[in-house]
Amino acid sequence: MRLYGLELLRGLTITLGHFIASYTVGIRRRFSRAPAGDPIAAQRREGIFTVQYPEEQKPIPERFRVLPVLIFDGKEGERWSENTERCTACGICAKVCPPQCIWIEQAKSAEGKPVPKAGNFYIDADVCMNCGLCAEFCPFDAIKMDHNFELSVTERTNTNLFDINRLHVSTEYYARTHPVAWGEEQARKEAEAQRRAAAKKATP
Template identity: 50%
Template sequence: MFGKGILRGLATTARHFVETYIDDVKRIPSRYAFDRRLIKQPLDEEGIFTIQYPEEKRVLPEHFRYVPMLLFDVETGEDRCTACGICAKVCPPQCIWIVRDKDEKGKPVPRAAEFYIDISICMGCGFCAEFCPFDAIKMNHDYEIAVYNRYPDLVLDKDELTVPTTYYAQLYPTAWEREEKAREEERKKKEARAKAAAAKKAAAAKKAAAEKK
């Protein structure tokens, strides 16, 4: 029937309109009486009331991504980045620059001396985080980065990009748990391999000593 789609559309709009008030009423008095900054609109709510940003903010899903951040491992006390350069290679708009660090003899070491990302060019694709073999670069949730000057304010250096792993764990609890499990398994495998190699070496030494006699 002509106009059926229009009626269905209007019914959906009316439903959302009513649900908006239901969601809002459920939040009284918290939405209006207490600290409004704590009020969020979860993704599972049906109504779409206007969020009074910046006082109110939407709850972000774990895999929300804005611009990258570099991880400082609080457990080891070191940056995770080894300056391998993979992220810079895979970055589609080529907005990552890395300078590898050197030791006192001038030999390159697996550590970044400088690390820059031009976040005015970054398109938030997450390829850098996806391809990093050391879980050293992840996508930050912080989207409040407006500045007056594009250069140099939006070219973030290593210090500005670096966050502790505890911050990452807080933003990405599921991914953190999964990665920690994988890291633990890898540690155990490494230990088992080292033990097996040591046992093999000891057996070979024993055999050589027995042959000498």
């Protein structure tokens, strides 16, 4: 013996609960102070969970990666120059790139001699598969993965071939988007500098 039909009613109470919560939770959120950290994801357990994308954005995790960028030492808003750029045109990134979307032109000095600087640097954004191998292998911390995924364009044959001007971002920008990795990099360089200084002292 079972009483049939009760589960149908139970289902109705559940959906009504969600219907009501979609209003009450929204009101509660509006009048309560947003919790520290991620204000959107923290309250997604009940009520409406839609992230209204252009206006609202979920925070991007640090290891999120889209296209690679080149790093130069400087502040945001500055332009890169040959003195501040980190890339030495060694070509390791171009070698490890699985879809081979990197093309590097080495810079030439006034006499026409090659110098360890990138004269131009191309990445085909349509071919890049965001694997991050270039950033892993770069011995100079010159190429890093970016966070900016809002790259949609209406024309792709010309715009999506990124050149060196488009690719360069400052260290300040990188430190902002990747605080942990930036901290680790600084610590590593500090330790390296100390080790070198100690070695210099030891061998007069």
